[in-house]
Amino acid sequence: MGRSMLDLWVGIFVVAGMAALVILAFKVGNMSNFGGGDTYEINANFDNIGGLKPRAPIKSAGVVVGRVKSITFNNERFTAKVTMAVESAYKFPKDTTASILTAGLLGEQYIGLEGGGDDKMLNSGDSIRLTQSAVVLEKLISQFLFDKAAEGGTEKK
Amino acid sequence: MPHRSLPTVRSIGAKAIDNVLRLGYATRFIGLTLAHSGTSFARPGLIVRELYYTGVLSMIIILVSGLFVGMVLGLQGYQTLTTYGSESALGVLVALSLVRELGPVVSALLFASRAGSAMTAEIGLMKATEQLSAMEMMAVDPIARVVAPRFWAGVISMPLLAAMFSAMGVFGGYIVGVVLIGVDEGSFWSQMQSAVDIREDIVNGVIKSFVFGIAITWISLFEGYDAPPTAEGVSGATTRTVVTSSLAVLALDFILTSFMFSGA
Numbered sequence: 001m002g003r004s005m006l007d008l009w010v011g012i013f014v015v016a017g018m019a020a021l022v023i024l025a026f027k028v029g030n031m032s033n034f035g036g037g038d039t040y041e042i043n044a045n046f047d048n049i050g051g052l053k054p055r056a057p058i059k060s061a062g063v064v065v066g067r068v069k070s071i072t073f074n075n076e077r078f079t080a081k082v083t084m085a086v087e088s089a090y091k092f093p094k095d096t097t098a099s100i101l102t103a104g105l106l107g108e109q110y111i112g113l114e115g116g117g118d119d120k121m122l123n124s125g126d127s128i129r130l131t132q133s134a135v136v137l138e139k140l141i142s143q144f145l146f147d148k149a150a151e152g153g154t155e156k157k
Numbered sequence: 158m159p160h161r162s163l164p165t166v167r168s169i170g171a172k173a174i175d176n177v178l179r180l181g182y183a184t185r186f187i188g189l190t191l192a193h194s195g196t197s198f199a200r201p202g203l204i205v206r207e208l209y210y211t212g213v214l215s216m217i218i219i220l221v222s223g224l225f226v227g228m229v230l231g232l233q234g235y236q237t238l239t240t241y242g243s244e245s246a247l248g249v250l251v252a253l254s255l256v257r258e259l260g261p262v263v264s265a266l267l268f269a270s271r272a273g274s275a276m277t278a279e280i281g282l283m284k285a286t287e288q289l290s291a292m293e294m295m296a297v298d299p300i301a302r303v304v305a306p307r308f309w310a311g312v313i314s315m316p317l318l319a320a321m322f323s324a325m326g327v328f329g330g331y332i333v334g335v336v337l338i339g340v341d342e343g344s345f346w347s348q349m350q351s352a353v354d355i356r357e358d359i360v361n362g363v364i365k366s367f368v369f370g371i372a373i374t375w376i377s378l379f380e381g382y383d384a385p386p387t388a389e390g391v392s393g394a395t396t397r398t399v400v401t402s403s404l405a406v407l408a409l410d411f412i413l414t415s416f417m418f419s420g421a
Contacts, residue, residue: 010205013213017317020324021363028252028327029359030350055354 039085040124044098049080050134052100052109058084060113065090093118099132183379190308193301203306211272212314218271219264223322226259227329235338247340248349251330256362260323262410265369269402273377276307277398280381281391308374315370316363361417373402
């Protein structure tokens with residue numbers, strides 16, 4: 001095989017490999033999520049985080065505005081301290097509520113932010129005061145059962 | 158009178174010492190290869206020629222098997238996911254299993270049997286027909302001229318082949334899932350894109366295939382270089398290449414996976 005044919009085939013091979021990598025990066029992965037540009041960190045303390053994981057999305061009005069950076073246990077208040085990396089483009093008021101929600105019945109858990117009416121905005125390192133813990137299915141069920149039992153008890157009387 | 162199990166113990170010990178010696182020689186061999194890599198970078202034509210034999214000629218088998226593996230994943234994944242009514246997650250299943258595991262591992266296994274065995278046989282025959290000694294006589298270092306270009310060609314082509322495998326597999330999953338079965342196209346791609354992380358999944362997959370490329374080419378070149386210069390020796394070395402590199406790929410995959418994907 002001639003020298004130029006060899007170069008041609010190797011060129012095709014390298015281009016195809018690179019193209020496959022680009023396809024994987026853009027079509028399969030989401031390039032826009034990479035790094036995500038500048039972010040700032042805000043903290044929130046939750047009584048119970050349920051099944052929240054690092055890198056879970058942070059959504060406001062259903063739009064992804066950031067990712068959970070880390071989850072640690074606060075041993076003084078016995079709560080879970082969640083650090084969130086929110087994209088710098090999005091600002092939230094000081095009285096924003098953070099709640100742990102579930103996508104669908106069995107879906108992944110994420111943090112939902114709901115803006116309040118405060119004039120002052122959250123800065124990097126600030127904490128969200130209003131939080132709502134994850135719904136724990138077992139607690140809901142036991143509550144439901146207790147209510148039912150209590151109802152049954154009153155009806156008999 | 159010595160116990161009758163003594164010869165067995167003795168041969169086990171001899172084998173063990175022999176293997177440790179070979180491991181030491183293999184380490185020295187890879188060190189020499191790296192030290193003599195300058196020539197192949199000064200003459201990229203050497204690497205390009207080997208890229209043709211290791212990369213281009215492996216491309217067809219990689220692309221076709223990638224397509225079929227992706228199609229099977231689409232079919233099997235659909236069967237399981239539809240039980241839970243979550244067939245929209247088919248894209249996630251296909252993409253994550255390909256990018257994280259199947260892409261690097263299966264393409265490495267194919268690469269070992271397609272290109273690795275050829276490398277061993279070629280170098281083993283070069284040694285058996287005394288071409289390597291002839292080079293040394295002409296003051297050409299066979300490691301710099303023969304081994305190093307093959308090593309770098311293998312290391313370069315492995316990640317590219319694995320990426321092709323994964324891309325082709327996702328395409329195969331798309332054909333079966335969306336075109337043939339009729340999973341919603343929008344949720345197929347969008348769920349895939351929100352679940353697959355560039356750094357965590359794709360870059361880790363590329364790192365895996367890079368490590369596999371180093372392991373396979375190292376084993377293949379060493380087996381060829383160390384092969385007894387007989388027909389039997391070369392055939393034995395070729396078999397050993399495929400067996401050892403497949404085992405090395407699977408063992409390395411376990412180690413790398415436990416490092417990369419164990420957290421959260």
